[in-house]
Amino acid sequence: MNVRQKPERTRLSAEDWEDAALNLIAEQGVGALAVEALARQLGVTKGSFYWHFRTREALLQAALERWEQYGEREIIGQIEALPDPRERLPELFRRVAHELHPHRVYAALLKALDHPLVVPVMARVSQRRTEFLHTAYTEVGMESAAALNRARLTYAAYVGFLQLNFTLGLPRLTHEEFDTYVEHMIATLIPS
Template identity: 65%
Template structure:
């Protein structure tokens, strides 16, 4: 999931050497969220950041190297800020509820993921999506196992939960279906949790 976007660095920041590779990677992620993977390019990002192209080439040899760095940042932030945060919740059912709530309300993260799904034919995108999807499914499966489901049931429940997430993105972002009103969306999330999360731990 994505953190809040920091304000663009100023040209003075560039001169003082404070513009980092991470700034460029975050700007690339912002660009992906707004216009897709194909829109990641050096000149518009330099304008966005208020710097010259020379700042870019100080950190990256090419646009593809920047894209790889942006995807690695996206993957790392999700792993640290989502899964790392949830590990503090001992009850697996509460952990699943917290995961559902967190994912449901990270709209920008949905947009980035949806745009990456559109670009699965890109050689830099496919392995990242593959790793992220595998990690998400493994996490869901382990949580459902800890919540009392057997191995096969937990795997199937994890697949169903993940398919519901991806399918909802397809409907709302890629197929341009009208977004649900707040109360209707919250009721949908509650329904998903009630349907997928076991009601009690085994004795």
């Protein structure tokens, strides 16, 4: 259950709280982010929390910022390093398809779009990723307008898939089925 947070830390830092918050969000959603619960989980009390943060919202804000920067150039950097632009998109698809933990946070935030604080974060992230897809599609020869629409379509499919699978647990796919699905995506979305 708890992944790391018991190496007998005597004192905590703000970053510790932010990490714990992100873990809790990934596992139980933003709605479950309560300061007393978090404190319990960290083995301290509220007194500690309110020394590091002015309010609960401040923690959420900080945790989201942390997540936004932290997980940003995860894969993108490696993809851009590929010499042949034609390999980038398929490789991106396959890489993303087999990541897991980043998606858990992402999916959790996706189903917490109720909260006003997460909306701008997700908007920025989506914007950047769509732009990345946009240039990737132009690099394989698509005209700019078409490439942008294809990028939107691709990212929408990605987001939707996370919702349907992670949150709804919908198409109970085996590994094989999942792989053929990914290949189907590649075949239909990426121009040959």
